[in-house]
Amino acid sequence: MEIKEAVKFLKKYTDDEVYTCKCLTSHSMAISALEKQISMKPVFVHPLQFDDCGDYMCSSCQKGSVLDPYGNKPDYCHYCGQKLDWSDL
Ligand SMILES: [Zn+2]
Structure with missing residues (x-):
């Protein structure tokens, strides 16, 4: 099963008139954890003062810079x- 398919399925089970608070909490935790595995493009923020490669913010948690101290592009946001997804960036 694809991650996006699993997320879509789990989102069907978030009706608070049908499910208990514990169910909703665990479903939303699972959805959030799965969504972190679906790659998202970082957002370009502003050029760095002494470097022309630019700076990037995580589009999930809105925190930046997601570049490591050496300016490398990590596979995962170190905040969240x-x-x-660094393709085409
Ligand atoms: Zn993040």
Whole structure:
């Protein structure tokens, strides 16, 4: 099963008139954890003062910079664990 398919399935089980608070909490935790594995493109923020490669913010948690101290592009956001998609960037 694809991650996106699992997320879509789990979102069907978030009706608070049908499910208990514990169910809703565990479903939303599972959805959030799965969504972190679907890669998202970082957002370009502004050029760095002494470097022309630019700076990037995580589009999931809105925190930046997601570049490591050496300017490398990590596979995951070090703030929230979001998988990052650097293709075409
Ligand atoms: Zn993040």
